[in-house]
Amino acid sequence: MGASRQALFLQLTSSDWDGFLKGAEKEGLRVDRNGFIAQTPHPKALGSALTHPRITTDYSEALLELITPVCRTTEEMLTSLRDIHWFVHQHLEDEVLWSASMPCELDGDASIPIAEYGSSNIGQLKHVYRQGLAVRYGRMMQSIAGAHYNLSLPDSFWQKWQQLLENGQPLKDFKSDQYFWLIRNFRRRSWLLMMLFGASPALDASFVQGVKHNLTRFGDHTWYGPRATSLRMGDLGYHNNAQSSLNICFNELKTYTNTLERAIHTTWPPYEEIGTRRNGEYIQINTSILQIENEYYSAVRPKRTTERGEKPIQALESRGVEYIEVRCLDLDPFSPLGLNAPQVDFLDLFLLGCLLQDSPRIGDAECERLDDNYKDVVNRGRDPDLQLARCDQTTPVMDAGRDALDELEWLAEQLDHWQGGQRYRVALSTQRQKLEEPSLMPSARVLDAMTSSGKGHREWTLELSLEHQKMLREAEPDEQMRADFERMSRASLDEQAAMEAEDTVPFGEFLESYLAS
Secondary structure, eight states, X not given: OHHHHHHHHTTOOTTTOOOOEEEEEEEEEEEOTTSBBOOSOOOGGGOOTXXXXXXEESSBTTEXXXXXXXXXXXXXXXXXXXXXXXXXXXXXXXXXXXXXXXXXXXXXXXXXXXXXXXXXXXXXXXXXXXXXXXXXXXXXXXXXXXXXXXXXXXXXXXXXXXXXXXXXXXXXXXXXXXXXXXXXXXXXHHHHHHHHHOOBSEEEGGGGTTOOOOOEEEETTEEEOTTXXXXXXXXXXXXXXXXXXXXXXXXXXXXXXXXXHHHXXXXXXXXXXXXXXXXXXXXXXXXXSOSSGGGSOOSEEEXXXXXXXXXXXXXXXXXXXXXXXXXXXOOOTTSTTSOOHHHHHHHHHHHHHHHHSOOOOOOHXXXXXXXXXXXXXXXXXXXXXXXXXXXXXXXXXXXXXXXXXXXXXXXXXXXXXXXXXXXXXXXXXXXXXXXXXXXXXXXXXXXXXXXXXXXXXXXXXXXXXXXXXXXXXXXXXXXHHHHHHHHHHHHHHHHHHHHHHHOOSOXXXXXXXXXXX
């Protein structure tokens, strides 16, 4: 089956191949000049976090999220991301954007301000959802930053691919099935991304103050995992007991939406004990395992752009999967943008490879095995003695990595043949070098840089963040770009004000209607 998909793909011509559609969402904490989380509100010059199309906040008022439009090329996407960074840095005053995924200095939950979105019902819903995350998991976990990479293939490809597969489904259903085919293989291979791009092997001591952990002391204010690739994606990052009870199935759209829907409508006793209000104020949307779909943490998500007030499940069920969101990427602390071009090109290659390789349904036993592989690479991916489970045998992690890259060689050659140049072979070679020289892995580079600088996580990251800010602020200003961003900021503030003026239904009634839908 896998070979037949590869053979079918090779029947395409350069005129059939229209490239990738891509975009990024990059998070980053605002911090003060001492490396402490910012206590200031979202800068008004950056517009409304509720309605601005490029600049918003994630969990915290201090956690910026920068969003590119859909782009055709890696260069276009990174240029867009650089432009957004440039504008943001012009308005941070004495603050700086933190370059690492693991946070700056914190002083417990109270030091992490929850994002505010104004008085509209949608704005209040977003805030109450974040209050719910705080009472369920605490705020510390929510201060972690990452990069999300969004990828889709144009309809011109899907139509041709459907003809080659001799599939008679409606295009919407065909695309959804194929994206889930890709997702199943992503689940099988996502450990590779943690090894190649994991860049959070250390953290500030304030993050684990009073918490039991198995980390090693690096310095007075830093802990680290000697072989870890991504503490962000490990047990100290995104996890919780309630979600561990879920069995979200990624085999097809229907099972995925059904299992998510069930979680949103299944109460969880500890959350029932908390209740939805405290002193008359809403502190969570509901008492279910999940308040909404976005609460489910996963390394990958099938996505569909939602309309205002529409739930993600509703959008997926009515219009099908539109794109894939890769959510397991640490920020690249060495890049002012948190992402780099060879990484983005490799992600394109990797995700397309997941579509073109055999992808049987994932049963319970395989699902457990895949989760174990992922956790092992997160915690000790640079351990040469680590063995990964593959079917009924184990393989040294570096050999498994080489095998995974070898499987992409033909595809890199084909894409380069169609597009000209050596973009994908270079991207593949760049990742292969990390397996041959593990000191080139981002997680190893972070520890080496901290060691050579004589600084802990906080001091080293702050120094790097200030360097990135200086470089971005000194970039040649584009007055048209500045005017465009200022116009977007003003328009977003006007849009938020209009939403607030239009809302006449009390929030309690709005929430009841939202949950009933």
